Amino acid sequence: MENLKAQILKNKVPTHLAIIMDGNGRWAKQKNEPRIFGHKNGVNSVREVIEASGDLGIKYLTLYAFSTENWNRPKLEVKTLMSLLVSSLKKELKSLQENNIKLGTIGNLNDLPKSAQKELKEVKEKTKNNTALTLTIALSYGARDEIVNVIKNISKKVVNNQLAIEEINENIINNHLYTFSLPDVDFLIRTSGEQRISNFLLWQIAYAELYFTNTLWPDFKKENLYNAVLEYQNRERRFGKTSEQIEKNQ
């Protein structure tokens, strides 16, 4: 594994890595266990990926933990996921501090149980001056919901004469997204074999490299991340230009 890590070019790691952590339920089912057993084991993969991202010098890591659509799951699963969130935050605070990691969230936090809101507020406050890695957890997050909010907020400013229609551009939209303080996503990983976006960061992934792996989330470890980043480093990101232009750095 150290060998794998050594092949990664430190100056070419994605600045912003986003992950759709999928497959906990199927992982548990394969073991004849309840779905929540998969979620519990998924927490270990979260820890591994945070550590490995820090080691590689990735500056922004955004994890999709709960979508706006996930509220439609069975009540007991939702409830257990929320208490898992609270207990994990309590457990991980120390390690976030030790590793200089700043916690942020995107999504409708008001929809979460009060206990989760309180814990998140506390951990965010305590880690706000950390600088090595910005860890953002998407909770009750939906990209369409985010875009609706952007439109509402920009419209309000136009109506109140704080902003002219002609001034609206991509920058203004960026600044109104939940992710206003984060750069665009460079690399998006989805585990579990599904090849879809499921309402995650639609605006922000416009030019992200996409990576799909069959590995189920609880099996996704440091080694899997290193392999994914190695593949990322072999991609040519052209942003609409030609290969020749990219080679000549034009």
Ligand code: IPE
């Ligand atoms: C991802 O695993 C975790 C959440 C969406 C909360 P799933 O729970 O979606 O697992 P599968 O896709 O059913 O296997």
Ligand code: IPE
């Ligand atoms: C996407 O996974 C959301 C998260 C990983 C939190 P889902 O399991 O909810 O996605 P679909 O329903 O299979 O598209």
Ligand code: MG
């Ligand atoms: Mg799923």
